[in-house]
Amino acid sequence: MALSLGYMGVDAALKNFADWTDRIAAGELPFAKPERPQGVERNMVVTMWDFSTPKYYLHDGISTDRDNPRLNANGPIYGAPEESTDLIPVLDPVTHTASQIRHPVPNPKTPSSTDLPMQPSAYWGKEPIWDGHSSIHNAMMDSEGRVWFSARIRPAPNPDFCKKGSGHPSAKVAPLDASVRQVSVYDPKTGKWQHVDTCFSTHHLYFGHDANRTLWLSQGGPQASVVGWVNTKMFLETGDSAKSQGWTPVIVDTNGNGRRDEGDTRLTAGFYGIMPSPVDDSVWGQSMGIGFGRLDQPGYLIRLVPGPNPSETTLAEVYVPPEGAWSPRGIDMDLNGVVWVPLASGHIASFDRRKCTGPLNGPGAASGKLCPEGWTLYRMPGPQFKGLDPAGSANHAYYIWVDRYNTLGLGANVPIASANGAESLLAVVDGKMVDLRVPYPLGFNTKLVDGRVDDPSAGWKGKGLWTMSGTRTVFHNEGGTQNRPKVYKIQIRPDPLAN
Numbered sequence: 001m002a003l004s005l006g007y008m009g010v011d012a013a014l015k016n017f018a019d020w021t022d023r024i025a026a027g028e029l030p031f032a033k034p035e036r037p038q039g040v041e042r043n044m045v046v047t048m049w050d051f052s053t054p055k056y057y058l059h060d061g062i063s064t065d066r067d068n069p070r071l072n073a074n075g076p077i078y079g080a081p082e083e084s085t086d087l088i089p090v091l092d093p094v095t096h097t098a099s100q101i102r103h104p105v106p107n108p109k110t111p112s113s114t115d116l117p118m119q120p121s122a123y124w125g126k127e128p129i130w131d132g133h134s135s136i137h138n139a140m141m142d143s144e145g146r147v148w149f150s151a152r153i154r155p156a157p158n159p160d161f162c163k164k165g166s167g168h169p170s171a172k173v174a175p176l177d178a179s180v181r182q183v184s185v186y187d188p189k190t191g192k193w194q195h196v197d198t199c200f201s202t203h204h205l206y207f208g209h210d211a212n213r214t215l216w217l218s219q220g221g222p223q224a225s226v227v228g229w230v231n232t233k234m235f236l237e238t239g240d241s242a243k244s245q246g247w248t249p250v251i252v253d254t255n256g257n258g259r260r261d262e263g264d265t266r267l268t269a270g271f272y273g274i275m276p277s278p279v280d281d282s283v284w285g286q287s288m289g290i291g292f293g294r295l296d297q298p299g300y301l302i303r304l305v306p307g308p309n310p311s312e313t314t315l316a317e318v319y320v321p322p323e324g325a326w327s328p329r330g331i332d333m334d335l336n337g338v339v340w341v342p343l344a345s346g347h348i349a350s351f352d353r354r355k356c357t358g359p360l361n362g363p364g365a366a367s368g369k370l371c372p373e374g375w376t377l378y379r380m381p382g383p384q385f386k387g388l389d390p391a392g393s394a395n396h397a398y399y400i401w402v403d404r405y406n407t408l409g410l411g412a413n414v415p416i417a418s419a420n421g422a423e424s425l426l427a428v429v430d431g432k433m434v435d436l437r438v439p440y441p442l443g444f445n446t447k448l449v450d451g452r453v454d455d456p457s458a459g460w461k462g463k464g465l466w467t468m469s470g471t472r473t474v475f476h477n478e479g480g481t482q483n484r485p486k487v488y489k490i491q492i493r494p495d496p497l498a499n
């Protein structure tokens with residue numbers, strides 16, 4: 001919070017927030033009134049379950065394989081509890097029962113969230129309600145139903161094979177001294193865990209479409225210098241963390257010769273969102289703008305082309321949003337290879353590289369401005385800050401997910417942004433915004449969704465989106481210290497009264 005106030009200027013920020021508080025206390029209402037649901041927005045069906053405990057929170061969760069929404073039909077939903085606990089909450093939506101699986105901590109020196117500097121809580125006093133070691137940020141399911149987590153398994157200093165002087169192919173190019181989060185995998189069929197000791201830090205994770213079922217991982221941090229991957233086929237066969245992983249710096253071909261060499265530009269542009277392309281071998285990501293990244297550079301959309309020897313041959317293309325838009329956060333792609341991102345300027349944007357008409361490397365490539373024609377902007381609903389361009393919005397989203405297989409019912413390849421600034425899901429359907437809002441209880445703060453088909457013969461009842469509450473302060477919502485994190489199933493029926 002102090003960092004955000006600093007960007008505004010501490011004195012000006014305190015004055016404006018104090019004035020805002022005084023005006024609310026005096027009875028002032030917002031100058032814009034929210035619109036009631038219209039059209040298909042009225043056809044939304046929401047089913048909710050409680051799970052986990054009142055002291056813990058969820059970052060997000062997973063229900064199925066990203067590329068096969070019929071996997072794990074009617075099966076358990078797994079949560080990612082981040083710093084709050086090592087107990088992974090699990091929901092059985094058929095029997096309506098909740099359980100927990102303990103994430104193992106193989107290294108007893110692994111840091112704990114109890115070590116974090118915390119002030120007394122108005123709700124919990126001095127009790128340290130979070131006690132997690134594994135810092136599970138995200139979960140992803142593979143084609144066999146195993147659940148992969150970005151999770152901490154040890155202290156930050158890296159093993160020697162990651163560092164300068166190592167013979168590891170990636171360490172020769174970009175040696176790494178520390179990683180704050182690694183990878184774990186849980187097999188529900190056997191109940192067994194395995195851990196991948198990655199040299200690079202991990203954050204969001206998605207599988208590629210190659211024979212090795214490569215798991216690509218962002219680092220998340222603003223100063224991250226590499227993008228990493230795990231050959232999951234090799235790891236599951238051998239258990240060898242070192243041989244199964246690799247990483248590459250982000251290097252733009254600014255001399256335009258089509259290969260990586262000394263004349264190119266290396267960027268400190270850590271991937272936050274990441275997504276392997278469904279149409280070719282490229283991997284797309286986005287880096288954060290100055291507000292989150294704390295680097296004096298814009299947020300980029302980044303395309304990596306690994307090449308035959310990724311540690312040494314990967315090249316990157318970077319793109320910045322057009323004039324009047326800025327700062328992407330989160331990324332996904334539709335089955336046509338079009339990239340979708342939410343923007344801090346209050347837009348959902350698409351980027352279609354097929355529309356680019358000029359060169360995408362050479363001089364000027366590191367600026368990110370070589371293909372403005374690739375962008376299309378869609379304004380998020382809601383008011384704009386007074387005095388700013390009304391083409392934007394004060395609304396904002398945490399991440400985005402593309403419903404490639406019509407699991408919600410709004411159509412295939414529909415992008416859906418997790419608008420936690422407005423407590424809704426925002427979908428772009430035929431160029432128009434559909435705003436899906438959970439009316440009760442208030443506090444629908446979700447960070448990511450996925451979609452599953454449980455019964456393809458059951459129409460709208462046999463499929464839907466799965467998501468969960470992502471706020472770290474569940475006890476601020478109705479129910480206080482008795483409130484628990486929630487799982488939501490979102491469906492669209494043919495009309496508001498359809499059964």
